[in-house]
Amino acid sequence: MSVFSEATPLERRRFWLLLLIALVVIGAGMGLRDPWPSDEPRFALAAKHMVESGDWLFPHRGSELYSDKPPMLFWLEAASYTVLRNWRFAFLLPSLLAALGCLALVYDLGRRLWNRQVGIYAASALLITFQFVFQTKRAQIDPLVMFYITAANWGLLLHMLKGPNWRAFWFGCFCAGLGVITKGVGVLALLMIVPYLVAAFGQWHGVARMGKGAWWRWALGLVALLLAMALWLVPMLLGAKAHAGDPAYAAYVNDILFHQTAGRYSKSWDHHHNALYYVPIVLFTWLPLSLTYPGMLPRWWRSLKAKDARILLPLGWIVLLLVFFSIPKGKRDVYIMPALPMLALVSAPYLDELLQKRWLRVAGLVFIGIMGAAVLGIGAAALIAHPKFTTEFAIARGFDDGGQALWWMGVTLGAVLFALIATLRVRRAVLAVSCGMAAIWLTLSFWAYPVLNDSSSAAGVMRDVRERLPAGDQIGMVAWKEQNLLMFDHPATDFGFTRPWHEQYAAAMKWQAADPEHRWLFALDGVMANCVDRSKAVSLGHANRREWWMFKADAVVPGCLPSEDVDRVPAAALEE
Structure with missing residues (x-):
């Protein structure tokens, strides 16, 4: 059934207006900034290497x-x-499309399970x-993972609540597999089966009955999951086998299949937080929805009592997801x-x-008022x-005028938010x-992005390098x-990225x-x-809270x- 079957012209207009607003808010600022640390430059660099080298199977970070x-x-x-042939647009486009996809999927679930x-x-x-x-305006992996998991949930929920709809179920499993080859956690969409079993055996209202002979159809869901994963795993493993003489490829396979998945979950080596870490995330980063x-x-509670x-x-799946990510020591807000x-x-x-x-x-106005006052x-x-x-802050960013443009942006944005409260x-x-939330995002996109770009992206310092290099x-x-x-x-030569800095320096001296x-x-x-x-x-000044230099051999002692001590810089010096 089409999304717009039996929809009135007003309902169609509302849907497209919502997507247009999303396109403007999330797409605002595209083309005005370059990739910002910590993840965006890393991912864009890997993508750029794919385009330039033609090797789309094995990502590279420089020579590694x-x-x-x-x-x-x-x-x-x-x-x-x-x-597009433009990196400033290209690196953000997947996140924008993932956001629009999530909105369309959630809309469709709402209208199918309830109404338009x-x-x-x-x-x-x-x-x-x-x-x-905030996250879909950035070029990280998490918006894409969210889209694939939402698409998986779309298929599973249609099957389990409006089914049986085996095509939707297999589609959901396939999307979960795409989520796996995006970040590894796409399989978590299948946790939806747990609350479904509770509903099915508990005779809950609205749950679909599948019949006793449907086991093989359920099994095809696993096939769909593995098929999606095989789209990357099979060529990758065959490619690594073709490079059997290079130990770097064997290390790549071992790291990405084991160390970065089960190893990262069971023995988290960064972002350590306590078990209650996600409580303030759910309360504050999910504002203003969390006000409800x-x-x-x-x-x-009344709906659950009514079965x-x-x-x-969906609510049971949210709880399971929160529990899953609360178990390991390593936690980040984007995980949930x-x-x-x-x-x-x-x-x-x-x-x-x-x-x-x-x-x-009133709570909504107080929220906007607090943002405006801040x-x-x-x-x-x-x-x-x-x-x-x-x-x-201005010194760290290298602002000669003390960051006047940013501070005037704060005054202007605060005034706009208070004007909205007083008027509406x-x-x-x-x-x-x-309107307040839209004003925040549009102001940041069109005002802050251009002001912060040189110091956040290293665009300024690397432009200086190009100008000074004969x-x-x-x-x-x-x-x-x-x-x-x-x-x-x-073109530039690097001496490794994960290699210790003192070893990089020694190799650079020989080069x-x-x-x-x-x-x-x-x-x-x-x-x-x-x-x-x-x-x-030659001093190149500050960028990304670091000081950079370039020099020829006559400056070398x-x-x-x-010594190896240069590898152990203070944590503050590594902040992005």
Whole structure:
């Protein structure tokens, strides 16, 4: 059945208007910035290497194989560039399309399980949530994972609540497999089977009955899952076998199939947090949708008591997802983002009633007021009193004028938010919150992006390198970051990325000595130690909270090599 079958012209217009708003809000700023750390430059660099080398099977970070993540996002970024021929648009396009896809899927689930109004509420609730827009305006893997998991949930829910619909079920399993070869966790969509079994054996209302002879159809879901995974795994394994003489490819296979999946989950080596880490994430990064929790919880409870499977399945899946990611020590806010579309779905049936409540409308205005006060206060303080934290921020970013443009942005945005509150008031608080959130995203996109881009992306410092490098000379990179190689956009030599910095420096010395008249080194200040005469080197200033230099062989202290201590820089120096 078509999405628009039996839809009125007004219902069609509402849907397309919602997608248009999403396109404007999420797409705003595309083309105005380059990839920003920490993940965006790494992924864009891998995609760029695919385009330039023709090797789309094994991602690279400079001269090294990159095995932290499967290549799905890199493929899509590279394909986007092949079509658009512009990296500033191409690296963000997969996230934008994933966001629009999630909105369409949530809308369709809402209208199929309830009605079209619920579908609009579900998509709107997702679009207004802070984490959803914040992450989908970035080129990370998580928006894509969220889309594949949502597509998997779409197929599973249609089958389990409106079925039997075996094609939808197999489609859902296939999408879960695509999620696996995107980040490994796509299989978590299949946790939906757990609340389904509870509903089926508990005789819940609205749950589909499959019949006793359907076991082989269920088994085909596993086939669909494995088929999607095989789209990458089989060519990758065959390709690694073809490079059997190179141990780097065997290490790649072992790392990406075992160390980065089961190893990362069972023995998390970074982002350690306690078991309650996700509580503030659910409360604050899911604002303003989380403002509805006090009214939503009793309504969910009544629906569960009434045995409404439409609420049990998505809500039960959210709980299982939260439990799964709360077990390991390693936790990040983006891990639970796939729960957001399902939260919007189970909230949507009650939003029409809740949005009439005065307490909720007042809470929405208070939220916008707090946001307005925060940005207005920081902006005004920076312009008038120059507090230490704003001064340090401006220095770290290399702003010669103290970051005036950013602080005026804060004052302007704060004034806009307060104007919305004063104009629309409690009676039209929903419109005030919606316009307020849109104002925040549009202001950040069109104002902050251009101001912050040079210092955030290394575009400025690498442009300086290109201008200072004489024609025909070569450059090598020591203790570099992904944004440096990406933004240089010229041939460069690297000496490894994961290799210890003191070893990179030693290898770079040998490389430079082979042609000292035409070879320069680009290096992080800390790795140079006392082995470089800074009076003969070229200071490139600050970028990404680091200080960078370039120098020729005449600046090198003969026979001096930095100790292993240069590899153990303070954590603050590594912040992005």
